[in-house]
Amino acid sequence: MMLKALRLEIVKVRDVHWGIQVILVILGILAAFFVSGWFIALSGGNPAEAFAAIFRGAFGEPRKVYDTLMRATPLIFTGLATVIAFRAKIWSIGQEGQLYAGAMLAYTLYRIFQPMLDRPLLLLVVVLGGFLGGGLLGLLAGWLKARFNVDIIISTVLLNYIVTTMLLFLLYDHKYWMGAETYYPRTDTITKDAWFPIIFEDARLHMGFLIAVGFAITVYWVLKRTPYGYDLRAMGSNPVATMFKGIDVNKLIMVTMFISGGLAGMAGSGEVFGVHHNVNMAVSAGYGYTGIIVAMVSELNPLVVILVSIFFGAIINGSVVMATQTGIHTSIIFVIQAFVLLAILISRALMSYRIRRVPHAG
Amino acid sequence: MEESNHNAEGHGPILLETRGLTKHFPMVVANDAVDFNVSQGEIHCLLGENGSGKSTFAESLFGFYMPDSGEILWKGEKVEITSPSDAMDLGIGMVHQHFMLVETHSVLENIMLGLNTRGPLLDEKSARARITELSDQYDVNMDPDAIIWQLSVGEQQWVEILKALYNGVELLILDEPTAVLTPQESERLFSVLKKMSREGLSIIFITHKLNEVVAVSDRVTVLRKGKKIDTINSWEITKASLARMMVGRDVVFRVQRDEVERGQPLLEMQGVRTCNDQGLECVRGIDLTLHEREILGIAGVAGNGQKELFEVLIGMRELDSGDVLLNGQPISGKSSGSIRSQGIAHVPSDRIKEGLVMDFTIAENMILGSEWSKPFRKGTQLNNKAINSFAEEGMESYEIAAPSIDHVTGNLSGGNLQKVVLAREIGSNPSVLLANQPTRGLDVGVIEYVHQQFLELRSRGVGILLFSEDLDEILTLSDCIAVIFQGEILDVIDAEEADLEKIGLLMAGVRDGE
Ligand SMILES: Nc1ncnc2c1ncn2[C@@H]1O[C@H](COP(=O)(O)OP(=O)(O)OP(=O)(O)O)[C@@H](O)[C@H]1O
Ligand SMILES: [Mg+2]
Numbered sequence: 001m002m003l004k005a006l007r008l009e010i011v012k013v014r015d016v017h018w019g020i021q022v023i024l025v026i027l028g029i030l031a032a033f034f035v036s037g038w039f040i041a042l043s044g045g046n047p048a049e050a051f052a053a054i055f056r057g058a059f060g061e062p063r064k065v066y067d068t069l070m071r072a073t074p075l076i077f078t079g080l081a082t083v084i085a086f087r088a089k090i091w092s093i094g095q096e097g098q099l100y101a102g103a104m105l106a107y108t109l110y111r112i113f114q115p116m117l118d119r120p121l122l123l124l125v126v127v128l129g130g131f132l133g134g135g136l137l138g139l140l141a142g143w144l145k146a147r148f149n150v151d152i153i154i155s156t157v158l159l160n161y162i163v164t165t166m167l168l169f170l171l172y173d174h175k176y177w178m179g180a181e182t183y184y185p186r187t188d189t190i191t192k193d194a195w196f197p198i199i200f201e202d203a204r205l206h207m208g209f210l211i212a213v214g215f216a217i218t219v220y221w222v223l224k225r226t227p228y229g230y231d232l233r234a235m236g237s238n239p240v241a242t243m244f245k246g247i248d249v250n251k252l253i254m255v256t257m258f259i260s261g262g263l264a265g266m267a268g269s270g271e272v273f274g275v276h277h278n279v280n281m282a283v284s285a286g287y288g289y290t291g292i293i294v295a296m297v298s299e300l301n302p303l304v305v306i307l308v309s310i311f312f313g314a315i316i317n318g319s320v321v322m323a324t325q326t327g328i329h330t331s332i333i334f335v336i337q338a339f340v341l342l343a344i345l346i347s348r349a350l351m352s353y354r355i356r357r358v359p360h361a362g
Numbered sequence: 363m364e365e366s367n368h369n370a371e372g373h374g375p376i377l378l379e380t381r382g383l384t385k386h387f388p389m390v391v392a393n394d395a396v397d398f399n400v401s402q403g404e405i406h407c408l409l410g411e412n413g414s415g416k417s418t419f420a421e422s423l424f425g426f427y428m429p430d431s432g433e434i435l436w437k438g439e440k441v442e443i444t445s446p447s448d449a450m451d452l453g454i455g456m457v458h459q460h461f462m463l464v465e466t467h468s469v470l471e472n473i474m475l476g477l478n479t480r481g482p483l484l485d486e487k488s489a490r491a492r493i494t495e496l497s498d499q500y501d502v503n504m505d506p507d508a509i510i511w512q513l514s515v516g517e518q519q520w521v522e523i524l525k526a527l528y529n530g531v532e533l534l535i536l537d538e539p540t541a542v543l544t545p546q547e548s549e550r551l552f553s554v555l556k557k558m559s560r561e562g563l564s565i566i567f568i569t570h571k572l573n574e575v576v577a578v579s580d581r582v583t584v585l586r587k588g589k590k591i592d593t594i595n596s597w598e599i600t601k602a603s604l605a606r607m608m609v610g611r612d613v614v615f616r617v618q619r620d621e622v623e624r625g626q627p628l629l630e631m632q633g634v635r636t637c638n639d640q641g642l643e644c645v646r647g648i649d650l651t652l653h654e655r656e657i658l659g660i661a662g663v664a665g666n667g668q669k670e671l672f673e674v675l676i677g678m679r680e681l682d683s684g685d686v687l688l689n690g691q692p693i694s695g696k697s698s699g700s701i702r703s704q705g706i707a708h709v710p711s712d713r714i715k716e717g718l719v720m721d722f723t724i725a726e727n728m729i730l731g732s733e734w735s736k737p738f739r740k741g742t743q744l745n746n747k748a749i750n751s752f753a754e755e756g757m758e759s760y761e762i763a764a765p766s767i768d769h770v771t772g773n774l775s776g777g778n779l780q781k782v783v784l785a786r787e788i789g790s791n792p793s794v795l796l797a798n799q800p801t802r803g804l805d806v807g808v809i810e811y812v813h814q815q816f817l818e819l820r821s822r823g824v825g826i827l828l829f830s831e832d833l834d835e836i837l838t839l840s841d842c843i844a845v846i847f848q849g850e851i852l853d854v855i856d857a858e859e860a861d862l863e864k865i866g867l868l869m870a871g872v873r874d875g876e
Contacts, residue, residue: 225743227733234730237721244678244708244716245731246699 024347025297029311031347032339039335045328057321058314066203070275072306072313074099074284076212077267078291079298079305080219081134085260087223087300089236090253094141094156095264096288097163098134102265103272104167105133107177107187107279110194119193126194126273127211127266134265135258137163142257146250152257160288168281177279186280196274208270212306215263219302232256264288285316293341312337370581370595372401376438377564378423378454378533383432385418387773389765392418394588395432400533405555405565407575407596410585411609411805412777413763416568417459419585420535423566424456425449455526459537459568459776459803460714461518463510469493470506473525496524500554512640514665516547523551534558535566538776540574541803544663544831552578570777570805572601584608609807616838617813620821624841625654626689628825629675629706629794633684636674638667645671646849647684652794652825657816659840659857660829663869664799667849668829669711672798675827676708677701688794702731707792709783711799711829717783720772724764725753727771728786756785760808776803788815795819798829813839833865847871 037047058068078095085092106129113125137159144150170177171185179188196206223229231252234242243249271283294312298304315337319330379399385392392415400406408416421427423434425443433440436452443449449456463472474489490506497504502520510518519539526534536555540548555565555578569575575582576596584591584607591607605613629652638644645667652658662668673679675686677698686694693701702708710716718727729738729749737748753767760781764774771782780803787795795816801809816826816839830836836843837860844854845868852868855861 227739227744230726230733230744234719234722238715238719241716241719241730243698244676244710246677246697246702247731248697248699 025344028297028344028347029340031343032336035339035343036332036336040328040332043328045326050322050326050328050332053322053325054315054318057318059318060321062200063203064317066200066205068310068314068317069209070203070205070313071317072309073206073209073212073274074267074271074287075291075294075309075312076209076216076306077270078264078287079294079309080212080216080302081138081260081263081267082292082295083298083300083302083305084219084223084232084256084263086295087236088232088252088256089239090142090145090256090260091153092138092141092156092257092260093153093289093292094138094159094261095267095291096284096286097156097160098137098261098264099268099271099284099288100163100167101137101261101268102130102132102134103268103279103283104163104170105136105265106130106269107190107272110190110273114191114194122194123196123273126269130265130267130269131262132265134268135262138257138259138261138264139254141261142254145257146253164281167279171279171281179278184280187278190273190277194273195277196270204275206270206274208266208274211266211270215266216302216306219263223302228255264291267291290337293337297341297344370593370598372399372404372406372581374402374404376400377402377436379435379438380423381433381435383419383422383429383434385415385422385427385429387418390763391588393422393429393585396585396588396590398583398590398593400564400566402532402564403559403562404580405559405567405578407579407582408566408568408585409570409572409575409582409604409608411587411763412781412803412808413775414585415588416585417537417775420456420537420566420568421458423449424454424535450529450531453530453532454535455529455531455533456535457519457522457526457537457539459541461522463518463521465511466509468507468509469504469513469521469524472510472521473506473528492528493524496527500557502554515542516544516664519543519547519551531563533564533566535568537568538570538803539567540569540571541776542664544665545833546663548574570803572604572806575599575604576601586610605806608805611807613806613810615806615810615834617810617817619817619838622655622821624656625823627651627653628689629827630687630690631671631675631684632687634671634674634686635682635684636670636679637682638670643682644849645674648846648849648851650844650851650854652827654823654825655820656841657820657826657828657839659836659843660827660846661833661836661843661865661869662829662831662846664711664831666846668798668846670849671846672708672710672796672829675701675796676706703735705791705793706796707787707790707794708796709787709798709800711802713779713783713802718771718779720770722771723768724757724762724771724774724782725749725767727782728753728756728767728789730786732790752789756782756789760785760811777805777808780804781808784812784815788819792819793824795824795826796829797826799831800828801830801832801835809835833862836865837862845869 033051040047040050057064059065078099081095106126109125109129113122117125141152141155141159144155145152172178177187179186196208199205199207223233231247235249235252239249267287268283272279276283290312294305294308298308315333319333322328323330376399381397382395383393384395396419410416418427422429425445425448428444434443441452464475470490470493473493493504493506504520504524519542539551543551559565567579576599579596581593582596582599583593586608631648631650634645634648635643636645648671660668670679674681677696681694685692688704714720719730732738733744738745750767757767762778762781764778784800801812804812820826828836828839840857842854843857843860843865845852845865847869848871852873
């Protein structure tokens with residue numbers, strides 16, 4: 001068994017041609033749809049009809065496309081958050097909590113500054129607030145790791161609970177954030193001057209999408225071209241050698257967790273100020289966790305994250321139409337997502353195994 | 363053998379033979395039509411420059427790689443070895459160039475992990491009995507329950523060997539087993555190997571140490587750039603002729619050393635004390651001073667505190683008491699980053715764990731630790747132009763065998779990995795160089811080059827602290843020799859007056875008049 005495992009190790013060093021990778025992703029997606037279709041059939045639906053409905057719902061007309069991009073936006077952010085942490089082999093799964101922390105700090109700052117700032121400045125404060133909120137929460141987990149060697153997985157999971165529970169507490173009392181004219185646990189609607197500008201008229205796609213794409217390109221550049229990205233990759237691959245060469249690994253963990261958390265936090269402020277226009281317990285539809293899947297499927301490549309997010313956004317968006325037209329519950333999208341990830345992970349493992357056995361010529 | 367050539371032939375019946383064995387890697391021909399054979403009860407050395415394809419050849423016999431063409435014959439019959447478990451089934455065992463042990467597991471667990479068990483269950487009791495039996499047979503002292511990371515490197519090597527022997531093998535392949543052994547441990551290994559071969563076991567032995575080739579082998583096969591140069595009887599050869607066959611030119615075993623006047627004190631250790639990972643004090647009050655233009659050799663058997671002292675000096679291990687001064691300023695307690703930025707370069711003893719990032723390209727590894735410094739950083743970005751030209755230069759002067767500087771480091775051969783570390787550290791323009799076993803795994807030609815580089819650094823004013831088990835290396839390079847034993851410096855000897863025998867005794871802990 002160990003030799004088998006080692007054999008994979010050896011193969012991992014070798015680059016797989018990007019064309020093969022693309023084919024692989026497509027095959028994985030097809031396989032996932034196949035299995036999910038089977039699930040739909042089992043529950044008495046017609047898979048072909050369902051998938052057609054999803055497609056129409058996602059790309060049927062321009063407005064649907066914009067909605068799909070809107071759905072992709074938080075996934076790009078949480079996907080990038082995962083990419084930057086996982087590249088350093090920091091196994092953070094705190095994106096969900098950081099998303100809410102970003103939403104909460106942005107909302108707090110909105111309440112403080114709304115009366116005194118103009119729209120552009122207010123927007124800036126809200127965007128930065130999102131980054132800072134998530135970033136500080138990430139930093140906390142990073143600091144716990146660096147200072148007390150607390151496992152990142154454990155601290156981030158616990159912080160996810162703490163943050164969402166805190167939000168629940170704030171939203172269930174009129175004394176705090178619960179809106180005056182509502183009986184639901186949510187805040188009053190945010191004034192329009194703090195709403196993220198819409199990119200196309202009559203659609204809900206907001207500027208957050210452009211920021212997300214900008215960040216994806218930036219993250220790509222940072223990883224590839226800056227000394228910080230270099231250190232991050234070095235630590236991810238061999239932390240001992242990185243320390244031996246004088247790089248402060250603890251500082252690196254904290255900085256990385258701050259940036260990762262900040263990216264996830266941007267998803268939160270984007271959803272609150274771009275989509276919901278209030279804070280509630282459903283600001284994230286599990287975007288923090290889906291972001292992890294997005295990053296894994298993208299093989300931790302920030303640019304691919306954009307594409308995979310759009311794909312996942314399309315399924316989320318299209319599933320609404322599917323539900324109304326065919327009556328199949330939208331939760332089928334989680335089945336599809338899970339199977340895409342599984343299929344791609346499996347085919348990757350199979351491929352590395354096979355490559356070892358095909359003699360390489362030239 | 364039916365074909366006739368000038369190659370020397372073994373005595374016994376042929377156990378394993380290869381015909382035209384060829385293995386390509388992308389852009390590299392690692393083995394080019396290699397004809398080879400090993401007979402029963404023979405110790406057959408494989409010799410060749412770094413990157414000449416020795417490990418690849420051995421791994422192909424062990425089923426780790428699949429050759430592209432050529433055939434392997436086992437006892438005269440053609441066989442396909444497609445995986446290590448095939449090899450083990452035939453009766454081939456192997457010790458790889460780099461350790462493949464799980465550090466947090468016990469000896470027993472590690473040995474059982476590599477097994478080719480039939481059933482789904484591991485039979486711990488019989489495994490334990492087998493290990494004891496093997497240890498007794500070859501007279502090694504091995505506790506099956508010891509955890510790997512607590513063992514010395516030499517002991518770990520024995521674990522690998524026992525693992526390879528576990529299934530009752532007929533052919534044992536050893537890829538540079540002595541690179542990490544002390545001379546004493548190597549001696550022991552050889553006597554065991556000779557015993558094994560007398561009992562009929564065939565052994566393929568890879569090494570760069572020509573003395574060992576002459577001492578233990580029956581025949582030797584020399585590879586160069588993937589091709590077999592020749593197979594000759596070991597009793598017909600000399601060190602010099604072997605070296606010439608290997609690198610294609612004459613090799614000077616002792617480089618010319620000019621006298622230079624040593625300068626100001628650079629690095630001062632004052633009463634340095636520290637503990638090892640197990641919490642035992644292993645550096646016990648060391649006072650030493652390294653000067654400008656001086657090579658200070660620290661002779662000693664590995665495991666006497668060298669590694670820990672080295673780590674203290676580079677800021678990776680805390681000092682229990684004492685002081686370390688660099689140019690008169692204390693550096694003890696400073697971070698490894700700030701120490702490095704003051705001009706201390708270091709070559710660690712374990713290139714894979716401590717020196718390199720295997721997933722990086724060669725170029726990226728060449729600047730590890732300097733990525734924030736000029737000229738490798740320009741503003742917020744890495745300066746690829748500077749990085750590439752530095753890497754090209756290192757690659758050329760150390761003759762690193764790889765298609766390009768963008769090649770993944772993990773694909774390099776063992777010796778070429780070491781060259782990357784050396785090119786980086788020597789090229790970083792240090793004022794102090796700390797080198798722990800710097801020529802481990804290098805071929806004789808490269809060792810010659812590295813020694814020249816060390817002397818060149820010395821003449822430029824650099825102080826070098828050289829930890830080495832290789833007495834020849836210490837004597838060739840050092841101005842001053844300190845002998846370390848159980849964490850203490852027993853004596854500091856001027857190189858002029860160095861007496862091999864005396865140093866050898868000191869390394870074993872025997873002082874004058876005792
Ligand atoms: N997995 C791999 N992928 C690509 N190239 C490889 C791989 N393994 C080895 N090579 C290349 O094949 C050649 C032979 O390597 P090999 O490890 O067999 O050398 P070696 O003779 O054992 O050298 P050393 O004495 O340094 O250990 C080298 O050029 C090396 O870079
Ligand atoms: Mg080798």
